[in-house]
Amino acid sequence: MKPPTPFDVYRSLWAPRTSWAESQDLYDTEEVRLTRFSADWTNALSLGLVRVILRGDGDEEADEDGDGIPDEVEEVGEAIWAHNQLVTSLFSNYASLNGSLNSLSLASWGALVTDCQLTTVSSRFNKLSDFERIFSETYEMDTSSAALGAGGHLVAEGGGGGGDGGDALSRPEFLIVLVRISISMFVLTHEIPDVSDAVSQLLGVCVQSRLGALVTADPDAFRRLYCYCEPTCKVLKRNEGALQRIFACIVLPFEGFMEALIRIGALKAFPTAGEMLRMPEGSAERTDAGAYLAQLQQLHTARHAKLVEERAGTWCGAVPVYGFERRVQCTIDIFQHAVQAIDGAGA
Known part of the structure; x- marks a missing residue:
């Protein structure tokens, strides 16, 4: 009797997925993840993130490798990329609270801040009102750049506001907010001098320890x-x-x-x-x-x-x-x- 054919998912009814998936495979690849991140990162820089990082870093523009990009900006990008799965899942999970996968409403942002216990009532910089102000200021940043069409404000489903009638942030703007929160929590309080280290502390310790597997599932x-x-x-x-x-x-x-x-x-x-x-x-x-x-x-x-x-x-x-x-x-x-x-x- 002929032995049964071993199961092969690439010969199953899932096979057509390889023709339309970004990875051209049934699974995501590191190359695809990096491409997605690079697009969001480039748009965030175009929307003013460079200025945010340099101000947080004392306006130092050291560029030891001579590539035209301040070293601290590159290091912040590397810090976010190191936690890319966490950041991606964080945005998707909380954006979905307001019925969207592409924009994060103020209400959803407030839920994220609360769940991660990021605020301190007695703090000079880290009250809930401070974080809401950072959200609003990021939304209102100058968005006249040509890169906006590729990743700035999104037209939220249902006519704006990510489903609740208010302002909503795109993924690149979400990266800006994360950097600004890192500066507010650790740099302005003189706990951590470097913006990149502050970002690593926010994502790798504060968020990861509070939410754990809830937002990091692959x-x-x-x-x-x-x-x-x-x-x-x-x-x-x-x-x-x-x-x-x-x-x-x-x-x-x-x-x-x-x-x-x-x-x-x-x-x-x-x-x-x-x-x-x-x-x-x-x-x-x-x-x-x-x-x-x-x-x-x-x-x-x-x-x-x-x-x-x-x-x-x-x-x-x-x-x-x-x-x-x-x-x-x-x-x-x-x-x-x-x-x-x-x-x-x-x-």
């Missing part, structure tokens, strides 16, 4: 464990037709949609197989997770609320790899049930 680690494995791929392949029908309403590449669905599966609360054999009292039939949860919510609201509260996952929380494919199947069932309910209502 997207590729999730893909490797839960998306690009044979059991999950079997479930996806078995439901490919249904997924394509659901996907028709989603503005994402199909492979991106599948990953988003799997990530939702890591967070959702599901009934056990045994519970689904004992459908809620008053329900019409035995069926899948989507119908079970819908009927449970309709017929037994308190039981449904308790199930969700006790079993829902947490963002970046540990999820067992063994049996994860059942979570994927249940998530697909929930999506299918929702789509069928919408179709039925419109019939």
